[in-house]
Amino acid sequence: MGTTYMTDPIIFLIDTLFSLYIMAILLRFLLQWCGADFYNPISQFLVKMTHPPLRIMRRFVPSIGKIDSSSLVLMLSLQMLADFSILLLKGVSINIGALVILSMTQLISLLLNVLVFSVFARAILSWMNPGAFYAAVSIVEALSNPILNLCRKMIPNLGGIDLSPLAALLLLQMAKMVVLPPLHELANLVG
Secondary structure, three states: OOHHHHHHHHHHHHHHHHHHHHHHHHHEEEEEEEEOOHHHHHHHHHHHHHHHHHHHHHOOOOOOOOEEEHHHHHHHHHHHHHHHHHHHHHHHOOOOHHHHHHHHHHHHHHHHHHHHHHHHHHHHHHOOOOOOOOHHHHHHHHHHHHHHHHHOHHHOOOOOOHHHHHHHHHHHHHHHHHHHHHHHHHHHHHH
């Protein structure tokens, strides 16, 4: 009983702390990739919070064009460490190949969730006060613009009603249903 009693809170703490930091790195990566305002207070917070490990990673992992490879490697490494720690606490053994696939699956899921949230938040914010400029609104716009612009190219103009958020949400949900299950299966097969 002692092991189970303390195992769940420790797993929760590990999962929460790692998830928050990985989210910060992912947001920094996405904002840098989509060209968000670097001087936005939220961008500045993310940069300061993630700069120490990324400064070290960049010595060994160079960027590839517009892609900050060191952020991707750091996210995957942290996710693998978190997954390994949690599985170890649960008494589950897993090989390195399955761990890599499991961690990549969780990062893809996180990415899709961030995009779903940003599109949904953008749609809600556009109804409330379309002309307002706040730090968070700027970030949400930067995150959602790439997928919304893609959807706007596919959907004809329907007289002032923008259906691109609905199309984006449908595409993102479809991506979750098409991409994630095969990766979970692959992790199970490898593990």
